[in-house]
Amino acid sequence: MFDPDRFITDRLRAIDASGIRRVFDLAANLEDPINLSIGQPHFDVPEPVKAVAAQAIADGFNRYTQTQGIAQLRDAIVQRVAREFPHTLGGDGGLHGDLDCLITSGVSGGLLLTLLTAVGPGDEVLIPDPYFVMYRHLVTLAGATPVYVDTYPDFLPTPERIEPLITPRTKVLIFNSPSNPTGVVAPADVCRGVAELAGQHNLLLLSDEIYDEFCYVKSGDPPRCPSPASFTRNLLLMRGFSKTYAMTGWRLGYVVGPAPIVHEMTKLQQYSFVCAPSMVQVAGTAALGVEMDEQVAAYAKKRDRVIDKLAPHFDITAPGGAFYAFPQVPDRLGVTATQFVERAIEHNVLIIPGSVFSERDTHFRLSYACDDDTLERGLDVLVSLARR
Numbered sequence: 196m197f198d199p200d201r202f203i204t205d206r207l208r209a210i211d212a213s214g215i216r217r218v219f220d221l222a223a224n225l226e227d228p229i230n231l232s233i234g235q236p237h238f239d240v241p242e243p244v245k246a247v248a249a250q251a252i253a254d255g256f257n258r259y260t261q262t263q264g265i266a267q268l269r270d271a272i273v274q275r276v277a278r279e280f281p282h283t284l285g286g287d288g289g290l291h292g293d294l295d296c297l298i299t300s301g302v303s304g305g306l307l308l309t310l311l312t313a314v315g316p317g318d319e320v321l322i323p324d325p326y327f328v329m330y331r332h333l334v335t336l337a338g339a340t341p342v343y344v345d346t347y348p349d350f351l352p353t354p355e356r357i358e359p360l361i362t363p364r365t366k367v368l369i370f371n372s373p374s375n376p377t378g379v380v381a382p383a384d385v386c387r388g389v390a391e392l393a394g395q396h397n398l399l400l401l402s403d404e405i406y407d408e409f410c411y412v413k414s415g416d417p418p419r420c421p422s423p424a425s426f427t428r429n430l431l432l433m434r435g436f437s438k439t440y441a442m443t444g445w446r447l448g449y450v451v452g453p454a455p456i457v458h459e460m461t462k463l464q465q466y467s468f469v470c471a472p473s474m475v476q477v478a479g480t481a482a483l484g485v486e487m488d489e490q491v492a493a494y495a496k497k498r499d500r501v502i503d504k505l506a507p508h509f510d511i512t513a514p515g516g517a518f519y520a521f522p523q524v525p526d527r528l529g530v531t532a533t534q535f536v537e538r539a540i541e542h543n544v545l546i547i548p549g550s551v552f553s554e555r556d557t558h559f560r561l562s563y564a565c566d567d568d569t570l571e572r573g574l575d576v577l578v579s580l581a582r583r
């Protein structure tokens with residue numbers, strides 16, 4: 196008799212998706228929920244970018260590209276990164292010779308390639324907690340062990356918090372700023388400290404900067420979000436197009452890092468994703484020239500609104516970027532975050548319990564990537580639940 200169970204490996208069984216599924220199962224019964232759970236911008240892809248993608252399709256740009264990505268996009272990214280990090284990554288008009296760039300199928304694609312390339316059984320990967328859920332599962336898939344760095348209550352992955360957890364088995368340190376789920380932006384001194392720590396312990400630093408444009412405290416010239424890439428070149432810098440240009444379904448990202456690692460990742464991409472979608476690469480090149488300041492400013496205002504409204508009722512670390520906040524459920528309610536989220540769902544508001552992103556179940560993630568009216572209604576419900 197055919198037994199499908201026989202074809203599911205322990206590798207996959209080790210991945211547990213029940214936390215988030217439970218929330219979505221509860222939400223499935225809601226008719227028109229006030230949805231504050233969405234991990235993507237509520238605006239659409241800029242029109243000029245859509246037009247370039249449509250034209251590329253019409254022009255027959257529909258075939259495989261080179262695995263590492265089309266030259267025009269790679270060049271544009273290299274110029275941008277070299278300009279932003281002239282002291283570490285930038286060389287003569289491009290990247291330093293020992294660095295390379297790979298166009299990936301989203302940052303997710305880059306994360307999978309990195310972890311399969313860099314770690315395996317017996318290796319440990321440091322993950323600041325709370326974390327983007329994919330990290331934990333991809334580390335497990337690669338056969339390595341996730342080690343969580345507790346960053347409560349301010350959510351800063353400081354060297355002081357990380358260093359005690361480093362062992363001879365530690366190989367990779369994941370750094371994500373602006374952060375999903377907390378929205379916290381690590382200041383330059385934390386970025387520097389983490390870069391130095393990785394150097395001292397010979398760790399590969401993986402800097403996931405997918406929310407880099409959604410940073411409300413940019414500084415420098417050109418203005419930028421603080422990044423460990425300002426302080427070291429021994430890192431894999433990962434950025435994408437999903438959030439900045441609302442291209443989540445288009446699957447485009449990039450990695451810049453030490454050439455020997457990037458070349459192995461390229462080899463793996465050749466035998467897995469093959470390449471990032473061709474017409475999207477063309478459109479991505481155009482996207483890099485589109486200003487998103489207006490959208491980012493609108494999100495900064497929504498962020499302010501979230502703080503104004505929730506701070507009197509919840510402990511909330513002011514988020515400096517991304518489009519999330521991560522408030523703590525008031526102790527006085529005597530409930531876990533999961534229970535609080537269930538209550539919110541009973542009142543038609545969809546948020547995500549912290550336990551999905553963390554070893555703790557005390558906070559919840561709220562996404563303000565929605566229109567102002569939805570946000571206002573959702574915040575009203577959360578405040579009324581906190582007041583009970």
Ligand code: PLP
Nearest residue numbers: 234301302303327375405435437
């Ligand atoms: N990294 C972080 C921190 C994210 O929040 C996400 C998406 O939510 C990703 C990576 C993956 O983005 P994509 O694969 O769409 O580029």
